[in-house]
Amino acid sequence: MAARARAASGQHAATLERQAGINGELQPEEDTSDLSTEDLSNFAVEGSPLTTPEWPTISDVHRALRPLQAEADRVGKQVEQFAETLDRLTNDTRGKPQNDCTHALKLVDGYRKIARSTVQYLREIHAPEEQEQASVRPESKTPNSYRDSAHSTAADDLERWQQEEQTWHLLGVMLQVQYPSSETQQASSKGYLVRPSKEREINHYSSESDVWSRFLADDDQAWERHSVVEWLKTCAMESGPAIEEVVEKPETDADRGSGLCAHSWLYTKEAIKGQKRLRSWPQALAPDSPGIDASLRNADRSKSLVTQLDPDAATRQARGLEHQDENYERATWLACWEMVRRGQDWDSIRVWCQDRVETWRAIAVRGDPRHHLSNDGKAPGSGAAAGWQSRALWRKVCALAAQSDGADKFEAAVYGAVSGHLPSMKKVCCSWNDYLFAHYNCHVLGAFDEYVARSFSNRLPNGLHDKAGVFNFNMTGAHRAKSGNHLVTSMRELKTVSEEAKGPFKLLQGSLIGKTFDEFVRNNGALLFQTMSRLGCSKNYTRFLRSLEKSQAEGKVQALIKPEDYQIIRIVTHICLIFEGLGVARSKDVHSLGTENFLDAYISFLGSAGKQQLLPLYASFLSRERAISCMAREIRIVVEHGERQTMMRLMKQYELDLPRVLNKQLRMSMKKSEDNEEKDPGYPTLSILDSKKQGEMRTIKNGFMGFAITDNQHDLINGFEWYLLLEDYWEQTLATGALLYRYLFKLAGSKGLAAAKEISKRVTFSTLCQRRGDSRPMNNGQAGKEQYVSKRSDTFQNLEQLVHALSALEAWQAEVKKKPRDSDMSSPMGKKWRDSLRKASESVEAHIQPLLSGWLQYSQDESEAVELEQIREACLPEVLFAYTAILNYSSQYLSRSYLLKSMELGATIAAPDSDLAGCFVSSKRMPEMVDALAVTSMNMLVAKEYGIGNKKMSAKMGLWSSKGS
Numbered sequence: 001m002a003a004r005a006r007a008a009s010g011q012h013a014a015t016l017e018r019q020a021g022i023n024g025e026l027q028p029e030e031d032t033s034d035l036s037t038e039d040l041s042n043f044a045v046e047g048s049p050l051t052t053p054e055w056p057t058i059s060d061v062h063r064a065l066r067p068l069q070a071e072a073d074r075v076g077k078q079v080e081q082f083a084e085t086l087d088r089l090t091n092d093t094r095g096k097p098q099n100d101c102t103h104a105l106k107l108v109d110g111y112r113k114i115a116r117s118t119v120q121y122l123r124e125i126h127a128p129e130e131q132e133q134a135s136v137r138p139e140s141k142t143p144n145s146y147r148d149s150a151h152s153t154a155a156d157d158l159e160r161w162q163q164e165e166q167t168w169h170l171l172g173v174m175l176q177v178q179y180p181s182s183e184t185q186q187a188s189s190k191g192y193l194v195r196p197s198k199e200r201e202i203n204h205y206s207s208e209s210d211v212w213s214r215f216l217a218d219d220d221q222a223w224e225r226h227s228v229v230e231w232l233k234t235c236a237m238e239s240g241p242a243i244e245e246v247v248e249k250p251e252t253d254a255d256r257g258s259g260l261c262a263h264s265w266l267y268t269k270e271a272i273k274g275q276k277r278l279r280s281w282p283q284a285l286a287p288d289s290p291g292i293d294a295s296l297r298n299a300d301r302s303k304s305l306v307t308q309l310d311p312d313a314a315t316r317q318a319r320g321l322e323h324q325d326e327n328y329e330r331a332t333w334l335a336c337w338e339m340v341r342r343g344q345d346w347d348s349i350r351v352w353c354q355d356r357v358e359t360w361r362a363i364a365v366r367g368d369p370r371h372h373l374s375n376d377g378k379a380p381g382s383g384a385a386a387g388w389q390s391r392a393l394w395r396k397v398c399a400l401a402a403q404s405d406g407a408d409k410f411e412a413a414v415y416g417a418v419s420g421h422l423p424s425m426k427k428v429c430c431s432w433n434d435y436l437f438a439h440y441n442c443h444v445l446g447a448f449d450e451y452v453a454r455s456f457s458n459r460l461p462n463g464l465h466d467k468a469g470v471f472n473f474n475m476t477g478a479h480r481a482k483s484g485n486h487l488v489t490s491m492r493e494l495k496t497v498s499e500e501a502k503g504p505f506k507l508l509q510g511s512l513i514g515k516t517f518d519e520f521v522r523n524n525g526a527l528l529f530q531t532m533s534r535l536g537c538s539k540n541y542t543r544f545l546r547s548l549e550k551s552q553a554e555g556k557v558q559a560l561i562k563p564e565d566y567q568i569i570r571i572v573t574h575i576c577l578i579f580e581g582l583g584v585a586r587s588k589d590v591h592s593l594g595t596e597n598f599l600d601a602y603i604s605f606l607g608s609a610g611k612q613q614l615l616p617l618y619a620s621f622l623s624r625e626r627a628i629s630c631m632a633r634e635i636r637i638v639v640e641h642g643e644r645q646t647m648m649r650l651m652k653q654y655e656l657d658l659p660r661v662l663n664k665q666l667r668m669s670m671k672k673s674e675d676n677e678e679k680d681p682g683y684p685t686l687s688i689l690d691s692k693k694q695g696e697m698r699t700i701k702n703g704f705m706g707f708a709i710t711d712n713q714h715d716l717i718n719g720f721e722w723y724l725l726l727e728d729y730w731e732q733t734l735a736t737g738a739l740l741y742r743y744l745f746k747l748a749g750s751k752g753l754a755a756a757k758e759i760s761k762r763v764t765f766s767t768l769c770q771r772r773g774d775s776r777p778m779n780n781g782q783a784g785k786e787q788y789v790s791k792r793s794d795t796f797q798n799l800e801q802l803v804h805a806l807s808a809l810e811a812w813q814a815e816v817k818k819k820p821r822d823s824d825m826s827s828p829m830g831k832k833w834r835d836s837l838r839k840a841s842e843s844v845e846a847h848i849q850p851l852l853s854g855w856l857q858y859s860q861d862e863s864e865a866v867e868l869e870q871i872r873e874a875c876l877p878e879v880l881f882a883y884t885a886i887l888n889y890s891s892q893y894l895s896r897s898y899l900l901k902s903m904e905l906g907a908t909i910a911a912p913d914s915d916l917a918g919c920f921v922s923s924k925r926m927p928e929m930v931d932a933l934a935v936t937s938m939n940m941l942v943a944k945e946y947g948i949g950n951k952k953m954s955a956k957m958g959l960w961s962s963k964g965s
Helices: 004-008 010-019 037-041 058-093 102-125 127-134 154-178 184-189 208-218 220-239 248-253 266-279 313-317 323-341 346-355 359-367 392-402 409-419 422-426 432-455 484-493 504-513 517-532 539-553 566-582 590-608 612-619 624-637 641-653 658-676 711-725 730-745 753-762 765-772 780-816 828-851 862-893 897-910 917-922 926-946 951-956
Strands: none
Touching (some): 058 566, 058 612, 102 154, 154 504, 208 220, 208 432, 220 323, 220 484, 248 323, 266 323, 323 346, 323 409, 346 359, 359 392, 359 409, 392 409, 392 432, 409 422, 409 432, 422 432, 432 484, 484 504, 504 517, 504 566, 517 566, 517 590, 590 612, 612 624, 624 658, 624 711, 641 658, 641 711, 658 730, 711 730, 711 753, 730 753, 730 765, 828 862, 862 897, 862 917, 862 926, 897 926, 917 926
């Protein structure tokens, strides 16, 4: 089956053609029979400028598993849903136009739905806590989006998932802007704006809504910024608290109950009525009335009150209101600002104001040309914005009112949002989203007014743009228009939002808005890789990392994603895959490496969190060599047989080269072990026997093979067990096993013998032969290959025989330790022990026999022949010395025939066609063998003269004290 995950991109398909074999099957691994431990130094990924992060052992993984598992348990369902959505929908992108985001929007919408459902679930759980946070005034709220998921609380989880939903929505918006979907109806149904068409003709009598639509159709930058503004409004609507909760605090301070209904300036009105009653004036009070400044003041006598109740009295008279009425005024304008900020249309705002007998306030927002533009880009031909006249003059008047000293800051912000006056909006901005809204809203409306002035100047009143007139002021407050990237970068320096702007979600959202996502992935991916491990980098990539570190220290680069923030890593990973699915051209240097670093980090999280079945899907998006290294790192912790079979099926489905993965896994584990364990340059001599005592036969050490198996060695054993599941890779399996045995024998101090013993139990030569099925019929050509493979199997089988022999020696010594006292030798206990000793001695004899002739003689080249001869010299003499000691000991308690076997061993070594004598000569241990045979000869003389049954001599013949007379 072709890998569905690669179908998203032509580039991935080309990679699969190189990776896949005939008929889509895995091709056999290249010949590994010539592998040697010297090759282990060349473990770097071929064709890749860097390797995967530092190689942890299984114990390292288990130590990190507890917190990661907790993280996975919290978001495990979402992680699986993301993978399922990716796997299901990437297959739909095969052969689709590269500049069409229709199918990419399906993925984005799927991810957004997952985030939205999680938000709804968390809201149900944390509703009381969310309500408590929502009661905080907007200007004093501190966002939590910058916190990483590893240190988040329940409320933080909710906010982070809200941020994630908003991020997916923003990605869909930007995709629709840059790669418009051909299916406009589908995009509109998903909540994405569809760009108006240029087909509609515009003339002098067209409504302002029609002119606005044509403006968006003609101006690419305006369309993009308008889309972002609408996204910001949606975010405020979906994540913000209810209007009633927002105004609760100032409404309470207004001291008139809840609802803000039909009260207006209640306390100021009572003060004015009191003055009129004192003065007996039937007409309205005037600000210049005698003594009015001294008598008409607020409750604490700190300022003069207005003398009239018309809405502009405070501004026109430069007087104030009672404190309760000021709070009422602020609550009302705050509600209006929130409605404008959330994108509510004019009718909704009008109804809200009308219910509170404050209809005049809704008039201010009537000049916004966007209120009657629907999602599909079609503006109705009727409504408040219909008609030929332009509302540019009204917007200018609102901008002028926003600058009034007497206006409340939220009142000024409402005027500023309608007119595009930036300074008035910035005064109430308290979040990253607010500042972005203020700037983009200002630039969009400013560009629209310029468009109207340029294309339809006859629609504007005379003198509107007169430099000497009342409207001669800058709408941006002397701030020149900034690009999206410049704007999001500058917000990191604002004290009010600096911390939020440097958080991972805002960095990511800013990169999408500023079109610097490639740079974001490159920088954060590089530093993410650097945090995990700096080993294996190429020189060019190392230089890039150093320059990046310097730029980060100087504040030129922001890269603040933490390796433990798995939520943001997951989001970035899937965004990268979406762009790959679009076929967007990506450079082949550090940009693509950044993407792979994020993928690698996310795969590492999935593996450590127990989501192994998802690994092949994501690894299939990596380059060939990186995928092999990544999977090699992760499959070590898969130890159950059923899980391994499932993993093999998935790796085959996604066309991952399992034999190469297994080979890489063993090599990397060996390299890790080499770094942590002492290893001799050659093969160290086995140490089976204790130090020789003068005139005595040497004894076997107890437990000389050891019992401790290091974490790295466990990795090697688990990795080699995978080969039992491979089909048609018998030759490579044997070669790998032989390499593994040789590696373990090379460890200093016999530290690898326990691991070698474990391998001989779990992956046996007989089991491999059974799985191979040698009963298949062969033709002449196949027979020749079978003979060749049979010889190739000798090395693995011979090394396994050595391990079995060592195990038998160790088991024999364990039986010796159980020897009862001499006085009990005639008892049933002694008889039982002699039976056990006889079985152990027979086992040793059976396992020693394969080593006495032709053992480890086959090699495929001179280099391997030298290495195998080193093993023979390091192992055979010591093993045969131990065998001689066993025969001598057994002769005392079992039968004198064991002494004859010892002498036969000497004859075998000295035989003309023997291959054993050379080992003793080369290792300079022939004199020791002569001494051992001499001791055997003396024991034979003693046994012949006195007899084994002679109790007197049996008492004198201690374990190794047989001497000649």
